[in-house]
Amino acid sequence: xxxxxxxxxLDDVIRRVEFARIRVSGHHIVKIVAISKYSTSSDIEKLxxxxxxxxxxxxxxxLKVKSTELDELPLEWHFVGNLQKNKINNLLDIDPTLFHSLxxxxxxxxxxxxxxxxxxxxxxxxxxxxAKEESxxxxxxxxxxxIYAKIQLECxxxxxxxxxxxxxxxxxxxxxxxxxxxxxxxxxELEGATICSxxxxxxxxxxxxxxxxxxxLGSVLFPK
Ligand SMILES: *Cc1c(COP(=O)(O)O)cnc(C)c1O
Numbered sequence: 001x002x003x004x005x006x007x008x009x010l011d012d013v014i015r016r017v018e019f020a021r022i023r024v025s026g027h028h029i030v031k032i033v034a035i036s037k038y039s040t041s042s043d044i045e046k047l048x049x050x051x052x053x054x055x056x057x058x059x060x061x062x063l064k065v066k067s068t069e070l071d072e073l074p075l076e077w078h079f080v081g082n083l084q085k086n087k088i089n090n091l092l093d094i095d096p097t098l099f100h101s102l103x104x105x106x107x108x109x110x111x112x113x114x115x116x117x118x119x120x121x122x123x124x125x126x127x128x129x130x131a132k133e134e135s136x137x138x139x140x141x142x143x144x145x146x147i148y149a150k151i152q153l154e155c156x157x158x159x160x161x162x163x164x165x166x167x168x169x170x171x172x173x174x175x176x177x178x179x180x181x182x183x184x185x186x187x188x189e190l191e192g193a194t195i196c197s198x199x200x201x202x203x204x205x206x207x208x209x210x211x212x213x214x215x216x217l218g219s220v221l222f223p224k
Pocket of ligand 1 (some may be wrong): 035037058080166200202216217218220
């Protein structure tokens with residue numbers, strides 16, 4: 001794809017995000033994080049040149065390679081994947097803007113230990129398995145608020161900013177919508193939370209209408 005192709009795609013996506021967010025409120029601002037996991041550094045550079053600053057990866061190794069290759073650009077890097085404990089230090093070395101997918105207490109304690117040792121803090125979201133799917137990571141909705149408060153209390157170097165969910169894997173729009181509403185209802189009740197990360201290429205408009213203020217878009221921005 002050329003830079004012009006990327007521009008047409010990005011413009012179209014921004015227009016769709018605008019229509020969805022305006023249906024919520026003129027004050028509802030939505031951030032786009034381009035998920036670059038199936039893309040190269042040269043693709044990212046083209047998208048950057050037309051104004052996209054925030055990128056996300058789901059593997060620590062890929063995040064490391066691409067952030068290093070592109071380190072002369074003022075990009076913002078997000079980590080959205082499942083973090084294994086033995087990769088925590090590698091992630092912290094990259095010092096991402098936001099870690100979206102804190103999905104267990106065990107990981108929280110391990111992360112806290114490593115952050116403390118490095119004298120760092122990390123902006124983090126709690127991942128919620130809102131549709132209670134076996135295949136997905138994250139906390140169950142009914143325990144999420146209590147655990148959020150517990151992490152806030154016991155892990156001072158983890159700077160919790162809100163929640164993240166992946167929409168239900170279903171063809172039924174109502175089921176997907178319900179999964180987003182579940183996460184948004186938890187989000188609304190959390191002390192100090194400002195980020196509700198929901199919505200991917202196939203469901204971002206619905207996610208925004210359910211209150212998402214950060215969408216993670218891969219294939220719709222980097223078409224094959
Ligand atoms: C891959 C991925 C995305 C983007 O998926 P698309 O459907 O390509 O937009 C968003 N969030 C997470 C956690 C992902 O792993």
